[in-house]
Amino acid sequence: MRKVTSILAVTLYATIILLPLYLALQRLVWVTGFSPFEWIDSLNNNYISQGVIEFTVIQAIFSTVFTLLIGIPIAWTLGRYKWPFESFIRTILTMPFVIPSIIAAMGILTIVGHQGLNLRTNESTWWWTLIVSHAWFNMALVIRFCEPVLSTLDPELEEQLRLLPNGQSRFSRLRNLWLPLLTPSIIAAACMTFVFSFTSFALVRWITVGNNTLESMMADVSSSAGIKGYMESTSKIVMGASVIQFSILLFSLWITSVIQRKRQAKLPQSSPLHSQKKNSRGWLILIPAIGFALLPLISVGIGSFRIRESIDDEIRFRWGLEGWYLAFEGSYSFPPLIDAMLNSLGYAIITLFVALPLGYLLASTIHDLENKNKRMARVLDIFTMLPFALSAAMIGLGVLLGIIKLDVSSAYNFWPLPSLAHIMLTTPFVVRIILPTIRSLDDKYDENARVLGIKKFKRFFKIKLPLIKGSIIIATIFTLAMSLGEFGASFIVARNSDWTTLPLLIDSWRAKPMKDPLTSPASNAVATVLMLITMALFIFAERFRTNRDGGMF
Amino acid sequence: MLECEGLSKSFEKNLFKDLNLNLKSGEIIAIVGPSGCGKTTLLRCICGLETLDSGTIKLGGIDITDTRAEERGIGMIFQKPVLYPHLSVSGNLSLASKFGHDKALEEVSLSGFGSRAIDKLSGGEGQRIALARALLANPKVLLLDEPFSAIDSELSKKLISDVRDVLKKRKCPSILVTHNKEEAELFSDRIVNLSSHSKSNHSL
Numbered sequence: 001m002r003k004v005t006s007i008l009a010v011t012l013y014a015t016i017i018l019l020p021l022y023l024a025l026q027r028l029v030w031v032t033g034f035s036p037f038e039w040i041d042s043l044n045n046n047y048i049s050q051g052v053i054e055f056t057v058i059q060a061i062f063s064t065v066f067t068l069l070i071g072i073p074i075a076w077t078l079g080r081y082k083w084p085f086e087s088f089i090r091t092i093l094t095m096p097f098v099i100p101s102i103i104a105a106m107g108i109l110t111i112v113g114h115q116g117l118n119l120r121t122n123e124s125t126w127w128w129t130l131i132v133s134h135a136w137f138n139m140a141l142v143i144r145f146c147e148p149v150l151s152t153l154d155p156e157l158e159e160q161l162r163l164l165p166n167g168q169s170r171f172s173r174l175r176n177l178w179l180p181l182l183t184p185s186i187i188a189a190a191c192m193t194f195v196f197s198f199t200s201f202a203l204v205r206w207i208t209v210g211n212n213t214l215e216s217m218m219a220d221v222s223s224s225a226g227i228k229g230y231m232e233s234t235s236k237i238v239m240g241a242s243v244i245q246f247s248i249l250l251f252s253l254w255i256t257s258v259i260q261r262k263r264q265a266k267l268p269q270s271s272p273l274h275s276q277k278k279n280s281r282g283w284l285i286l287i288p289a290i291g292f293a294l295l296p297l298i299s300v301g302i303g304s305f306r307i308r309e310s311i312d313d314e315i316r317f318r319w320g321l322e323g324w325y326l327a328f329e330g331s332y333s334f335p336p337l338i339d340a341m342l343n344s345l346g347y348a349i350i351t352l353f354v355a356l357p358l359g360y361l362l363a364s365t366i367h368d369l370e371n372k373n374k375r376m377a378r379v380l381d382i383f384t385m386l387p388f389a390l391s392a393a394m395i396g397l398g399v400l401l402g403i404i405k406l407d408v409s410s411a412y413n414f415w416p417l418p419s420l421a422h423i424m425l426t427t428p429f430v431v432r433i434i435l436p437t438i439r440s441l442d443d444k445y446d447e448n449a450r451v452l453g454i455k456k457f458k459r460f461f462k463i464k465l466p467l468i469k470g471s472i473i474i475a476t477i478f479t480l481a482m483s484l485g486e487f488g489a490s491f492i493v494a495r496n497s498d499w500t501t502l503p504l505l506i507d508s509w510r511a512k513p514m515k516d517p518l519t520s521p522a523s524n525a526v527a528t529v530l531m532l533i534t535m536a537l538f539i540f541a542e543r544f545r546t547n548r549d550g551g552m553f
Numbered sequence: 554m555l556e557c558e559g560l561s562k563s564f565e566k567n568l569f570k571d572l573n574l575n576l577k578s579g580e581i582i583a584i585v586g587p588s589g590c591g592k593t594t595l596l597r598c599i600c601g602l603e604t605l606d607s608g609t610i611k612l613g614g615i616d617i618t619d620t621r622a623e624e625r626g627i628g629m630i631f632q633k634p635v636l637y638p639h640l641s642v643s644g645n646l647s648l649a650s651k652f653g654h655d656k657a658l659e660e661v662s663l664s665g666f667g668s669r670a671i672d673k674l675s676g677g678e679g680q681r682i683a684l685a686r687a688l689l690a691n692p693k694v695l696l697l698d699e700p701f702s703a704i705d706s707e708l709s710k711k712l713i714s715d716v717r718d719v720l721k722k723r724k725c726p727s728i729l730v731t732h733n734k735e736e737a738e739l740f741s742d743r744i745v746n747l748s749s750h751s752k753s754n755h756s757l
Contacts, residue, residue, distance in 0.1 A: 448635040450622040451600050452649050452690045462648065466639040 006368065009361035010380065016354070017387060017424045021395075023402030027226045031235040039240035042233060049217055049237045053244065056198055056213040059127075063134035063197035064190050070135055070289075071142025072186065077285045078143065079150025082276040089286065090147070091542050093293050097140035098538045099531060100485025102503045105206035106510065106527040107296025108133045110303035112207075115317075115520050130207045134200060136296060138193040139289075145189040149181055151276070184259045191256040195249055199391040201488045202503075206510065214241040215488065218393040222492045226401040242394055250389040300531055304524035309517050323521020327509070335497065337526055340505040344530075347501060348483035350419040351426055355479050358423075359430025360472070366431070367438045387428045392488025395424045399493045412496050421489035426479045433478060437471035470544040477541040481534050502530040554578045554726050555694050560598065560608035568594050569747070572608070576694065579724040581717065583737035586747035592730040593632075595747065596696045599728070600627040612693055628692030632699045634679035636671045642682055643667040649689035657685040660719055677708045684716055688723065695720065695727040701736055713739045 032039065043049040074093060083089055096104065112119040112129050119125050161167030161177055199215045212220065218241050224231040225238045304323050309316050330336035362384050369377035387395065399421045404411040411417060445467065449459045465472070487503040494504055509523035555576040562568045568591030576582060586592050597603040599610060601622030609618045617625050636645050646654045646667075658664050661681040666674075674682065680700050687695055697716075701709040717740050720727050729740050737744045 442635070444631055444633075444635045445637060447602050447622070448629070448631060449648065450602065451625075451627060451629040451692075451696075452686065453623050453626065454648060455623060463637060467637070469639075 002368065005361055006365040009358060009365055012358055013362060013384065013427065016358070016420065017427060020402035020420065020424070021390070021398040023406070024226070024398040024400070025402075027401045027405065028235050028239050031226055031228050031232055032239055036239075036243055039236050039243055041240070042236040043240040043244075046233050046237050048221060048234070049212075049241070052212050052214055052217050052241075055211055056215075059130060059134070059200075059204075059213070060194050060197040062131045063138070063200075064194045066131050067135040067138045067193045067197075068142060068186065068190055070292075071139040071189065072146065073285050074139065074289045075143045075146035076150060077279070077282040077289075079147040080276065081279040081282050083282075083286070087542065089290065090143070091539060092290055093143055094140035095297070095535065095538065096136050096293055097138065097144075098481060099297065099534055100487060100503055101137065101200070101202040102206075102485070102487045102506050103300060103527045103531045103534075104133065104137050104296060105202045106303070106506060106524055107298075107300040108136070108203070109206055109510075110299040110520070110524060111296060113520075114514060115303055115306060115308055116299070126208055130203060133203045133207055134193075134197045136292065137203065138196055139293075141192050141196075142186070142189040145185040145192075146182055149185050150178075153181070184262055188256045188259045191252045191259070195252045198248060198252075199245065199393075199488075201391075201393060201491075202507075205507075214245050215391050215393045217241060218245075218391075218397060219488060219491050222393070222397055222400055223495075225397065226405055238397065242397075245391055245394065246389055249391065253385070253388055297531060300524050300527045304521050304528050307517050307521055320521075323518050324525045326518050327505075327522045327525040334505060334508050335500050337502075337505065337529060340500050340502050340526070341529065343499060344484050344501040344503075347416070347419040347422055348480045350416050351422040351483040352476060352479050354419075354423045355426040355430050356472070356475060359427050359475065360434055362427070363431045363435040363438050366435060370439075384428055384431045387424055392421075392425060392486065393492060395421050396489035396492030398424070399489070404493070404495075415496075415499060418490050418494045418499055418501070419483070421493050422483040422486055425486065425489060426482050429478055429482065430475045433475040434468065434471050437468045441467055473544050474541050477537045481537045485530065485534055502526055506530070554580075554613065555599070556611040557599065558609050558611075560595070560610070561606045562591065562594055562598055562603070563606060564594075574745075576726050576728060579721070579726055580743065581720060581727045581729065581741045582743045582745060583729040583731060583741035584745050584747050585731055585734055585737050587732060590748045592732075592747055593698050596629065596698050596728065596730055599694075600629045600696055601625050602629075626693040627696060628687040628690055628694070629696040629698065630680070630683050630687050630700045632702060634676070634683035634700075636674070636679055636682060638671050640671070641667070642669045642671065642674070645671065645682060646686050646689055649686045650691075653689060657689045660688070661685045662715060677704050677712055680704065680712065681715075684719070688719065688725070692725065695725050697727060697729040699731050700729075702731070702733070709736070710739065716740070 043053060078086075078090065078093065108129065110116050112125075119129065158167075158173060158177060161173055166176055167173050198213070200213055201215045201219060204211065204213045204216045205219075218238055221234040221238060224234045226235055304327075305319050305321065307318050307320050307322060309318065327337045330339070362380070366377050366380050366384070369380060390398075399417070403420065404417070441464070445463055446459060449463050454462070484501075485503060486501070487507070490501050490504055491507070493499075494501065500508070506523050506526045509519060509526060512519040514520070555574070557572065557574040560572040560574070561570045563570075572595070574595075584592055584595065594603060598605050601617075601620060605618065609616055611617065612626065636642075637648070640648075642658075642663075643654055646657060654667055655664070658666055661684055663678060663681050663685070666678070666682070671679070683700070700716075701713055704712060713736060729737065731737050731740075734744070
């Protein structure tokens with residue numbers, strides 16, 4: 001029975017997740033021919049993609065360095081000392097990462113755009129705005145990777161070092177204890193920050209002035225890709241961008257996984273109950289950090305009430321609810337907020353109903369194979385991680401070219417279709433969240449229940465499920481939140497206006513000409529609703545997160 | 554009651570080969586031997602958690618060699634008490650039977666412990682609860698895999714004598730596995746040494 005469910009899970013995974021990608025790849029190769037070097041070369045020859053690689057790489061490097069510069073001191077301060085409302089502070093500081101990127105874009109745009117400080121006047125300003133935005137978005141990664149190492153380390157390790165000749169100064173302790181312990185976490189966080197900045201879409205789309213990363217460029221040209229005899233050059237640049245993006249993501253994720261494994265092996269036993277010192281000077285870092293984390297989020301809310309008007313060439317601002325009314329009513333071009341919310345919830349629920357059981361079955365299959373056939377377990381493990389090396393736009397293109405373009409008219413009438421992209425994106429995360437919990441379950445629990453005569457079905461519901469409940473809840477919340485906030489893939493897939501989700505509605509409102517004074521308040525109103533839903537989900541999830549999960553969200 | 558014939562099991566080395574074992578109704582035996590000689594594996598094969606390479610196991614004359622662990626009617630107590638942390642003492646007992654908790658707790662001298670959380674139990678109390686739960690399931694045979702080894706010696710002597718009394722009162726045939734000869738003498742009617750029989754073709 002277990003074998004049958006395992007085979008079913010693997011087959012379903014291959015069909016739902018890998019088949020669309022394979023079909024999309026097959027279509028693109030059919031259009032362009034198989035010539036990887038020509039694909040990559042076409043990125044420099046096509047005016048749409050010229051300079052995109054350089055921009056993508058340079059902004060990702062700058063973003064990574066800047067994120068580490070602000071993230072490490074925050075992680076150090078938070079992890080090394082005792083703070084009142086510590087878990088609340090941690091939640092606030094890590095919130096930016098779990099907020100959908102389109103909301104981050106709206107928040108930052110509200111601060112630096114026409115509605116706020118009006119800083120987006122020249123290239124260097126928006127360039128640094130983009131870097132700071134990526135740092136805002138990713139600093140949580142640095143905190144989540146580094147802070148548990150600092151907060152749970154046995155204090156005797158440092159106390160002992162203080163009594164030794166090579167540990168008497170702060171610098172020597174940093175060199176001999178903290179740096180060796182923290183370096184793997186810092187590198188892992190840097191790799192992940194680089195990946196997220198490299199594949200940035202919503203922030204690049206809204207903060208830069210027409211510049212593209214490989215990701216946003218792929219999204220822009222997606223509609224004309226994969227058509228034989230029509231703009232075949234776009235298919236080539238999509239292939240070139242995909243090859244580069246896949247290679248970079250795969251390499252970064254490989255480094256992260258190697259470092260994570262070494263890091264786990266190197267970490268000394270934790271002692272979460274040790275008493276930490278207070279440090280009032282630490283507030284000098286924490287208060288600005290909290291402000292930095294909250295400012296764009298608060299700005300989204302405030303921006304929904306702030307209406308910019310131009311009267312006789314004079315710009316004035318007033319407060320009002322018109323943005324909210326418009327968002328709820330909709331317009332000739334855009335659906336009401338409730339319709340978009342129902343679409344988003346519908347897609348999120350479909351995603352949950354497929355991704356959660358599928359992810360659980362895959363995790364269980366990997367765990368079973370680890371006891372019987374380690375090589376097969378490793379193959380399946382890598383197989384389930386493969387979508388991590390694909391960006392949201394690549395997944396979106398997979399669904400568009402692999403499924404929709406097979407039969408466009410039928411596909412555009414099939415409302416649940418965007419959830420396919422969401423399932424492809426979320427299932428690997430479900431596996432990653434549930435697998436460590438299943439691995440950590442003592443086999444004796446099941447064995448003992450068996451010798452008590454308890455049948456398989458009852459064992460699952462009475463014993464296994466309650467023991468893995470925490471990770472199931474986190475996976476559920478993660479799946480719902482990821483699907484609700486998903487933008488990159490939905491932007492490519494959801495071409496029917498009846499499929500508009502909350503992130504797409506935010507994007508649509510914001511894309512209206514700024515002459516309309518309600519453009520920005522309406523988009524911020526929709527963003528506020530999505531932000532509140534996401535925040536509520538993650539504050540709830542925080543109760544089930546363990547302190548040493550090191551980077552898990 | 555329990556008849557094991559020609560049992561063989563090997564992993565990387567031969568643990569036991571052509572091993573015969575008979576357990577009479579109400580009898581308590583102890584199997585002793587050094588670490589790694591296959592004591593625990595033998596118990597796991599008898600209760601069905603491991604499959605045998607060859608041999609047959611009969612319980613009350615019925616061949617149970619290929620019967621699943623949950624259907625054999627053989628109970629087992631592990632070295633460390635396996636109690637489910639998400640359930641109270643009573644919740645753990647409910648996994649064996651919904652009724653008779655008070656009597657079972659009284660039998661192991663832990664009356665009133667029903668509502669207690671698992672993390673509030675000492676090692677000895679935990680093992681008593683595991684015994685109460687195993688007995689509540691009314692096993693035809695009870696296997697005990699070094700259940701007293703993690704408890705300090707004074708407490709373990711008392712626990713050994715209490716558990717033996719309970720098993721004798723219930724006439725529950727049992728097999729204790731231990732590396733401690735003193736423990737084996739205190740607990741069992743008969744002691745067999747697995748290491749001296751483990752090469753091949755021996756009866757215990």
